[in-house]
Amino acid sequence: MKPEKAAAIVSTGRALPVGRVTNLDLEEIVDTNDEWIRTRTGIRERRMVNASETNADLSVSAARLALERAALRPEDVDLLIVATVTPDQPLPSSACLVQAKLNAYNAFAFDLAAGCTGFLYGLHVADKFIKTGSAKNILLIGVDILSPIIDWQDRNTCVLFGDGAGAVVVKEAKGSGGLKAARMFSDGSKAGLLYIPGGGTRLPPSGMVVEKRLHYVKMNGPEIFKFAVKIMAESTQQVLEMCAKSPQDLDYLIPHQANMRIIEAACKRLGIDLSKVLINIERYGNMSSASIPVVLDEAVEEGKIKSGDLIAMVAFGAGLTWGAALLEW
Numbered sequence: 371m372k373p374e375k376a377a378a379i380v381s382t383g384r385a386l387p388v389g390r391v392t393n394l395d396l397e398e399i400v401d402t403n404d405e406w407i408r409t410r411t412g413i414r415e416r417r418m419v420n421a422s423e424t425n426a427d428l429s430v431s432a433a434r435l436a437l438e439r440a441a442l443r444p445e446d447v448d449l450l451i452v453a454t455v456t457p458d459q460p461l462p463s464s465a466c467l468v469q470a471k472l473n474a475y476n477a478f479a480f481d482l483a484a485g486c487t488g489f490l491y492g493l494h495v496a497d498k499f500i501k502t503g504s505a506k507n508i509l510l511i512g513v514d515i516l517s518p519i520i521d522w523q524d525r526n527t528c529v530l531f532g533d534g535a536g537a538v539v540v541k542e543a544k545g546s547g548g549l550k551a552a553r554m555f556s557d558g559s560k561a562g563l564l565y566i567p568g569g570g571t572r573l574p575p576s577g578m579v580v581e582k583r584l585h586y587v588k589m590n591g592p593e594i595f596k597f598a599v600k601i602m603a604e605s606t607q608q609v610l611e612m613c614a615k616s617p618q619d620l621d622y623l624i625p626h627q628a629n630m631r632i633i634e635a636a637c638k639r640l641g642i643d644l645s646k647v648l649i650n651i652e653r654y655g656n657m658s659s660a661s662i663p664v665v666l667d668e669a670v671e672e673g674k675i676k677s678g679d680l681i682a683m684v685a686f687g688a689g690l691t692w693g694a695a696l697l698e699w
């Protein structure tokens with residue numbers, strides 16, 4: 371029997387705004403301090419767009435790099451997925467704006483909103499299109515511009531997030547490599563742990579919404595923390611078991627970069643040494659859908675990841691959503 375087709379990430383790219391916000395900068399804005407932020411989260415600085423940089427701009431820059439490295443032209447792309455919760459505007463999708471800027475006129479394009487798990491949801495979806503033969507050259511972008519939706523008066527959230535974009539080209543795997551297993555989950559009953567109450571169709575933009583700061587992110591950090599540690603370990607274990615592998619077989623774990631203490635606790639549960647974990651939270655904070663593709667691109671560029679490496683990726687986010695993927699590079 372012919373083996374089932376599998377999707378492989380064949381190239382990567384990233385784009386980060388040049389604007390840096392350090393913990394010391396934040397001390398000027400809210401009642402916080404560098405020591406608290408470093409020891410409780412692992413973050414030292416994050417990137418932030420200026421007034422003229424947008425979600426679509428960063429997406430296009432990251433995408434151009436990934437396409438070039440895959441030796442593809444924009445018109446070769448037949449599916450364009452933008453995983454994001456921070457589109458440039460409510461309508462149309464960021465994916466359509468990115469398509470136009472890239473001139474990827476042969477693609478059909480859509481946004482995928484799954485909080486910080488967006489990139490992994492996108493990879494899972496891309497894999498299905500490859501398996502069915504419905505798409506051959508998929509451009510998957512994980513991008514989030516959190517700075518405009520963060521309440522800069524709320525120290526519980528404003529110290530955590532950053533802006534950025536990562537892109538990958540997904541094609542059918544050659545040989546034995548590619549995506550080996552993926553499991554995605556959501557639990558909408560926990561929507562109240564991380565949400566923006568206003569600005570949608572239930573509470574459309576109004577003076578009242580802005581006055582009450584309902585257009586900003588609200589978060590129950592400690593509850594998400596406990597949840598994240600548990601599911602990061604569990605879902606990584608699940609995809610490993612689907613392939614009869616153990617944490618010791620992994621060359622790298624790429625976790626969503628939300629909090630260094632979450633990463634450490636999850637690795638402890640899995641028995642994975644931190645030397646096998648790709649981490650950049652110190653420099654960028656939590657970039658939501660961009661966090662995994664950006665740290666992946668950095669590792670590829672540094673030559674850390676080699677052909678045949680076994681890599682697990684795991685993420686969680688608003689929804690709540692979570693999931694893990696196992697791939698052979």
Ligand code: UT7
Pocket residue numbers: 401402403406407410411486525526529564589590591592593594595598628629656658686687688
């Ligand atoms: O992609 C998913 C996105 N969300 C997350 O990943 C969030 C996951 N949760 C977390 O990362 C952590 O829960 C936080 C970093 C958000 C908070 O850390 P924590 O250790 O859970 O702290 P806490 O919320 O229990 O707060 C402890 C203390 C509180 O003071 P009191 O009540 O003990 O006096 C907070 O008011 O720390 C205080 N605090 C701060 N102090 C200085 C909270 N934020 C800050 C701050 N600077 N920025």
